[in-house]
Amino acid sequence: MNTAPPTPWKYNMNKSILxxxxxxxxxxxxxxxxTTSSSGDDSSQTSKITLGVIPxxxxxxxxxxxxxxxRKAADELGVDIKWEGTVTETEFAEQNKIIENMINLDxxxxxxxxxxxxxxxxxxxxxxxxxxxxxxxxxxxxGDAHSSYVATNNQAGGTLGGEYLASRMEPQxxxxxxxxxxxxxxxxxRSQGAIDALTAAGHEVVADPYPDTGTVExxxxxxxxxxxxxxxxxxxxxxxxxAANLYSTLGVAEALEDLRKGGxxxxxxxxxxxxxxxxxxxxxxxxxxxxxxxxxxxxxxxAVKTLYAVVTGEEVETVxxxxxxxxxxETLEP
Numbered sequence: 001m002n003t004a005p006p007t008p009w010k011y012n013m014n015k016s017i018l019x020x021x022x023x024x025x026x027x028x029x030x031x032x033x034x035t036t037s038s039s040g041d042d043s044s045q046t047s048k049i050t051l052g053v054i055p056x057x058x059x060x061x062x063x064x065x066x067x068x069x070x071r072k073a074a075d076e077l078g079v080d081i082k083w084e085g086t087v088t089e090t091e092f093a094e095q096n097k098i099i100e101n102m103i104n105l106d107x108x109x110x111x112x113x114x115x116x117x118x119x120x121x122x123x124x125x126x127x128x129x130x131x132x133x134x135x136x137x138x139x140x141x142x143g144d145a146h147s148s149y150v151a152t153n154n155q156a157g158g159t160l161g162g163e164y165l166a167s168r169m170e171p172q173x174x175x176x177x178x179x180x181x182x183x184x185x186x187x188x189x190r191s192q193g194a195i196d197a198l199t200a201a202g203h204e205v206v207a208d209p210y211p212d213t214g215t216v217e218x219x220x221x222x223x224x225x226x227x228x229x230x231x232x233x234x235x236x237x238x239x240x241x242x243a244a245n246l247y248s249t250l251g252v253a254e255a256l257e258d259l260r261k262g263g264x265x266x267x268x269x270x271x272x273x274x275x276x277x278x279x280x281x282x283x284x285x286x287x288x289x290x291x292x293x294x295x296x297x298x299x300x301x302x303a304v305k306t307l308y309a310v311v312t313g314e315e316v317e318t319v320x321x322x323x324x325x326x327x328x329x330e331t332l333e334p
Contacts, residue, residue, distance in 0.1 A: 048080045051307055052102035052110040053300075054095065055085040056138065056184075057214075061276050062246050062296050066138070069300030070111070077308050082107060089181055089214040092119050099123045103130050109311040111150075111303040113138035117185035121145075133310045137303035140185035147310045150303045150320040152294045154186045157273065157324040158193025158244070161292040164326060165194070165240050165271040166201035168289055173239035176230075177208035178223055178248040187244040190273055190292075194242040203240070206230075211248065219243075219251025227255055235265040246274035249291070253282055275327060283329055291327040298322050 053070050055063045067083055074081045082102065086094045095115050102110055103126070110132050114120035117140050125145040127134050137150040165175070175198050180187035195205050207229075211222035230238045236259060243249040249272030260266050272279060273292045282288035299322045309316050325331075 048078065049108045049308070049311060050080045050082065050105075051304060051311070052082045052084070052105070052107040052132075053304065054098055054102070054110065054112045055083070056089045056113045056115055057087060058083075058085040059087060060246065062274060065296040066113075066300035069297035069302075070304045071300075072297075073301045073304035073308070077304070079304075079308060081304065085113075086115070089115055089184065092116055095120070096123050099127060103127055103132060107132060109133045109135070109307045111135045111137055111307045112141075112146075114141040114185070115139075115181070116183040117141050117188075118183060133307070135303055135307040135310060135316075137299055138186055140189070148306050148316045148318060148320060150299060150306050151186065151322060152299070152324050153321050154189035155193040157292045157294070158190035158195075158242075159197045160193075160324060160326055161190070161242055161271045161273060161290065162194030162197030163201070164290050164328075165242055165269055166198050166203055168269045169203060169239050171202055173203045174206045174237075175203050175240040175242065176226060176238055177205055178219065178226075178241060178243040178252050179208055179210045180219070180245045180248050181214045182210050187248075187273075190244045191242075194244075194271075198240075198242070206238070211251065214247065216247045216250045216254070219248045220254045221251075223248075223252045223255040224258065227259065231259070231264055234263065236268060238268055240269040241271070243270075243272040246276060246279075249273055249279060249288075250276070253279065253288065256287070280327070280332070283327060284332065286329070289328070293325045293327045295322050295324075 055066055057063055070081060084098050092115050110127055112134055121142040124134050124141055125143060128145040134146040135148045135150060136146045140149060177191050177195060179191050198205060207226050209222050209226045211218040230236055241252055243252045256266055269289050271290045272288060275291050275293045279288060279291055283291060302320055302322060306316050306320055
């Protein structure tokens with residue numbers, strides 16, 4: 001499968017929404033659809049390839065953007081996709097049911113963003129055992145039954161954010177890591193990358209909570225409960241925070257905002273993961289030092305392109321890295 005490098009991302013705040021998506025050009029996979037001949041005459045008809053695509057959830061900016069990329073690839077390839085996911089990123093049993101439904105529908109291939117790296121291993125193997133090839137995207141899964149893994153290098157992304165945060169603090173500073181759902185391969189890798197970078201630089205990770213639920217509100221509650229323990233004499237006694245994904249970054253941002261509104265002095269370096277208009281505004285205003293930006297549209301696009309290549313018998317890379325960038329006030333376009 002031929003994949004040309006994407007055009008560099010742009011961050012243009014003159015528009016109402018941040019453009020964080022690569023222009024996907026030159027990403028071409030050749031092949032043709034399944035052809036079946038009718039019996040009794042010389043006529044034939046071509047039936048479209050159908051690919052199942054299961055995200056971690058169907059709500060929020062991030063997954064909507066992933067879906068945009070997936071549907072763009074499907075349109076270019078002339079295939080049908082069945083897009084179905086859970087409401088939140090904690091519904092492991094429901095995701096298994098969706099996978100089983102895709103098997104029963106006899107899709108030609110399945111692109112899956114697993115909710116849990118361990119719990120989904122058996123279902124991936126079961127799907128492949130049923131004759132349906134699987135491409136994993138966004139978040140890793142244990143085992144080797146799948147054909148390819150299309151995702152951000154999450155460990156590297158966490159390291160990038162952790163190194164930047166480390167460089168913005170005084171020596172031997174204290175840091176909180178705001179994790180996400182326990183067992184999610186992507187955010188666990190990001191958190192570990194950040195922790196390794198921070199400890200290597202001589203800083204101390206004094207808290208690394210998980211949220212109450214896999215929502216912005218759950219992350220806000222988890223962050224607020226932890227931050228309260230570092231408030232003394234009207235001041236937040238914490239030097240830095242790293243948050244592992246969009247929801248956890250938004251949750252931390254809201255928890256910090258509430259502290260400030262409550263009269264607490266907050267002087268903390270804050271690096272988050274993922275982007276949204278609100279978070280970019282935070283970078284511009286200085287309440288967020290940096291964001292590690294993924295490319296969700298490209299991820300959805302390449303997940304479908306890679307799966308199509310597998311289904312049509314082409315060789316694919318075992319790992320397809322969709323890239324990360326560090327967004328700071330200095331890198332934003334005027």
